[in-house]
Amino acid sequence: MKNYIKLLLALFTVALTGCEDVIDVDVQTDTLRLVVEASLDWEKGTTGNEQLITLRTSTPFFDTESTNVTGAEVSVTNNATGEVFLFTDQNNGTYTTSTFEPQLEATYTLEILYDGERYIAEDTMNPVPDITDIYQDTEDGFDDETIELHIVFTDFEEEGDNYLFKFERPQDLLPTLETGDDEFINGNEVDWWYEIDDDEDEEIQPLLPGDVVNISMHGISRSYFNYIDIVIDQMGGVGIFEATPVDVKGNCINTTNPDNYAHGYFRVTQTNKATYTVQ
Known part of the structure; x- marks a missing residue:
């Protein structure tokens, strides 16, 4: 009986091996730029x-x-x-x-x-305003148990300022980019907060004690604001609520x-x- 089972397994293995075919897949290529x-x-x-x-x-x-x-x-x-x-x-x-x-x-x-x-x-x-304070709490984010960082600055008096924020931890594969303008905050003190959502699928953890976060705040032109805003949408992936990828x-x-x-x-x-x- 054991020899019979071994024979069946051997024949099954040979059958699987014999079904392997090499398939050439044409991958779409774009103009080298x-x-x-x-x-x-x-x-x-x-x-x-x-x-x-x-x-x-x-x-x-x-x-x-x-x-x-x-x-x-x-x-x-x-x-x-x-x-x-x-x-x-x-x-x-x-x-x-x-x-x-x-x-x-x-x-x-x-x-x-x-x-x-x-x-x-x-x-x-x-120009970019001075950062006057950086602190943490758990009161303003989407999850009241998750730590968020707060960047405090005062927007310039003249309207039309645009900003790019970059937050990066050494353990993260990619930094987090966020854009903002002064349409509703012109000339006021601003408390910009940043929170990381827990994502087990992507192995991303929220901010934890001991995490080191490198922060950059840029004063940017409106044309660059419009460009990087689209790029950030593309980085979000494709899903029900995400932007459809386009050639940016x-x-x-x-x-x-x-x-x-x-x-x-x-x-x-x-x-x-x-x-x-x-x-």
């Missing part, structure tokens, strides 16, 4: 002279090779003064300068010459061949940074 990571952030209390821009090409789904772009010519111009800041190719996809001079309310133009084509982008540097175009225009636009965005911001340890 230049990807621009150009965030010139002037942290308060620093000169802001040292800045970095990263260039690469978009990556096919199964491609594991490096897509860093080298050999490009990269510069940023202050439109008001005409001063040009050249970024040096580090031969690893990064381009750096140590001479950038940030100026509030100034508009800057990025120019990239790559593979015979010219890309340009523009953004204006907006940044502000980098190809003046040589407009159809061959670049991904990414050129932004210039003034920034506050702080680190908070949850108690």
Whole structure:
């Protein structure tokens, strides 16, 4: 009887093995495009002279090779003064300068010459208020047992301010990004709170004592606000209440061949940074 059972198992294994077929799946590919990571952030209390821009090409789904772009010519111009800041190719996809001079309310133009084509982008540097206090409690969030962080600042008197907040713990795969404007808070003291929802499927835990949270607050242009707001919606995934994924175009225009636009965005911001340890 045991030998009979062993024979059946062997035949079943052979049958399964014989049913294996190689299936070729056509994966949809998109045009390879230049990807621009150009965030010139002037942290308060620093000169802001040292800045970095990263260039690469978009990556096919199964491609594991490096897509860093080298050999490009990269510069940023202050439109008001005409001063040009050249970024040096580090031969690893990064381009750096140590001479950038940030100026509030100034508009800057990025120019990239790559593979015979010219890309340009523009953004204006907006001021950011001082953070006057950071504290924690459990009273204002969606869960009265979950710790939330509070960032306190006073919005500027003139209307039209836009903000980007970035919260990041070392153990998190991705930071949390949030946007805000002063439509309903203009000129007032603002208490901006941040809470993490417990998500067992994604292995994300709420804020716990001992957690270190790195905080960035940026003063951003309205055009960048509109762009990053869509990006944040896309990061939420696809579900009943989430946004449908779309091709999000940044502000980098190809003046040589407009159809061959670049991904990414050129932004210039003034920034506050702080680190908070949850108690």
